[in-house]
Amino acid sequence: MAYSSQVQFEDHLKPVMPPQGPRPCEHCALRINPAFLPIPASELLAIQNYRKSTRVVEAGRTIIEEHRASPQLFTLYSGWAFRYKTLRDGRRQILNFLLPGDFLGLQDEFADSFTHGVEAATTVTLCVFERKDLWEVFHTQPKLGYDITWLAAREEKFVDDNLVTAGRRSAAERVAMLLMHLYRRAQRVGMEREGWVEFPFQQQHIADALGLSLVHTNKTMRSLQRLGLFRIDRGWLRILDPLALQNLGDYFDRPLRPAPLI
């Protein structure tokens, strides 16, 4: 089969746990994925050198606690997670969703104080780095520093988009936007299986991400489902009418470029 000029993001075996042993990054199953940029051997070794361990966090548990600076940084290796903030009276806003390859915890480095929390939506596996090594990474491996900035800037763009959604879109538009966005991102890292992607979120998550109430989120999603735009079945999402959802959400498929992987 010939390669098309567009990078194809094909399905890949689900990488559940990072490889064990003394040289895990050299056998990283995530890095095989064309969603990620190739990397010179020297930088791969540097990453492997700074990578301290693997951590598993169960679905629903906290990866980074709100209001507490984490001494570690993470690369999400498998599973879904999300960043959030809560107000004192308990109102919660989900800031953005995290997929394999996303880099977690950077903001705390520069935080004046209060930051966000990060929670696992599925059971997740993480590659662990020490925050205290961060400056050394920038210093000795400027390319990795640049890559970290790349990932931070991309994350900011997601939050920008979510702010536009929460501030300026109607409930139906918000749902359309979010489903398309999450589907595309999951597809991109090879999490699609015959038109379905794992979708472990409850309606409460959707509501908290979109700035809607739970009840209204439910009614909006039901009505879009009745229109035949998508289906959610036992934790998996299928987009039935991508054009309708795109138009509704004013969301257009910008081909996502391969990203660096730390």
Next chain:
Amino acid sequence: MAYSSQVQFEDHLKPVMPPQGPRPCEHCALRINPAFLPIPASELLAIQNYRKSTRVVEAGRTIIEEHRASPQLFTLYSGWAFRYKTLRDGRRQILNFLLPGDFLGLQDEFADSFTHGVEAATTVTLCVFERKDLWEVFHTQPKLGYDITWLAAREEKFVDDNLVTAGRRSAAERVAMLLMHLYRRAQRVGMEREGWVEFPFQQQHIADALGLSLVHTNKTMRSLQRLGLFRIDRGWLRILDPLALQNLGDYFDRPLRPAPLI
């Protein structure tokens, strides 16, 4: 007068234009401000080396056009600006506000495509850098790369906060939050004059930042003014009851740390 242990952000002469001549950064009036971290001479020289020119943009004009990658990066030297996105039907969302010391245009470097626009709210002056030098900066001056990341992470935190505001706060809470936030940030960079800060925004700007309609923004602001919480007079803002506004907005004064200045 003895220095207190807390950094004091005193008033400074309003720096309108960056110094001219062959060595402008060495006489930078902005850098005198304790809101910014001190910098070693070698790094200052590097910044001066990459700094290409000064640009002035009039109030209301565009600094960076939406949907077009800017070949330049900027440090805002004086004035107010803001980042925004618009939907196809014209709905606009302001993402965050920019004050002196903020670094503009970084996201475009890593953008898959569509990004934000940046508009001057007052007449602004900018220090101009070339985007194509960015990697060289990271490579030859890792500390500056780290500082750029610092600034990017801080900006993301502002957007995070704005998303919480748009998603989860009532109209009155949103207004309270925004006014406190802008006042504090302006105060921090020495823009306060006898309890007032320059506030060049129309109610349409506030509405676009908060995800509210113009009319409702007006009614909400009027009611908070009638309660005696703040005043806006000919483009200047005064906070009359900071405690009430803080409580209303669930906003707490986290002392803002000195930031790097590129």
Next chain:
DNA sequence: CGAATGCTTGACGGTACTCAAAGATTGTGG
């Protein structure tokens, strides 16, 4: 002084929120 722009107010309607309770699904222990 008139036009343009921005601010303010009232009236009205609709989107989205709250309250409440009934299904559906999942998990757990006997």
Next chain:
DNA sequence: CCACAATCTTTGAGTACCGTCAAGCATTCG
């Protein structure tokens, strides 16, 4: 394996917050 609990989803009813429309007022500018 079933029964029961717990959690999540769904629906209805009533309300409130906020959006839209419309028009008058204030300020600025040429």
